[in-house]
Amino acid sequence: MPIYEFRCQGCGHLFELISIKKGDSVEMKCPKCDCPEVERVMSRVNIASGSGRSRQPVVSNRSCPSGTCTTIDLPGHSK
Template sequence: MPIYEYKCLKCQEYFELLVMSQDEELELRCPKCNSEEFERVISTTNYAIGSGSGAGQKASVKTRECSTGSCTTYDIPGLSR
């Protein structure tokens, strides 16, 4: 059962709805202003990598000079190398 995210073109409100079929999507209205003018937007995702040992920690990015110019290192909590 997909949950889609929409943006109302009239009041700019973002909202999520569970849509069972395409026919149901045609009947949708903005819950704030009741407009039928909206667009489906790409939702952001949230995921975890590893065993959860990094829960609550943020990833960090470090850039430094190296022999090939600049190098970037990504440190992702919960991901072991």
């Protein structure tokens, strides 16, 4: 089940809620101050790849017609 992250508009507290089925009603309020004004925030994600390559992005510079170009190779990305 997806877990969503929310921020309280009253006190700024961040908290998580597990996704529920469509149609179920849940009273959304801050567990710290009981404020009903909350907003969903974008959570960080973690993506794992089984390619055996470095888990860190690799940044490299090379020459190109317009000067120096920067290339970023992301883990798990195939060319």
